[in-house]
Amino acid sequence: MTTMKPRSRSDVITRAVRGQRILFDNLSKSSHVLNETAEFIWNLCDGEHSVSAIASEVRTFFDVPPDADLEVDIERTLGVLMKKGLLVKPGNGRNGS
DSSP states (O other): OTTOOOBBOTTOEEEEETTEEEEEETTTTEEEEEOHHHHHHHHTTBTTOOHHHHHHHHHHHTTOOTTSOHHHHHHHHHHHHHHTTOBOOTTOOTTTO
16 A cells, blocks of 8 residues: 555535544545544645655654654544545546546
């Protein structure tokens, strides 16, 4: 999955509410609250950043030690976002092109 360049669905509505990032999926009529790290990852799901690039950005922004294996955690977060249908499936231009 590390070569994947995740892309968020363009129709997911994002709002800041009381210091938290809320995503609203109008298709499933569901909302999702992101913690600070998940929000940071979400903001990099632009179809341009690979998992490795996201890990590099997270490492720099949150001052994570170089020996921490961030890619596993990022892949887990992306897996949750994908399972909830918030990311465009690889090879599918729907909702993101």
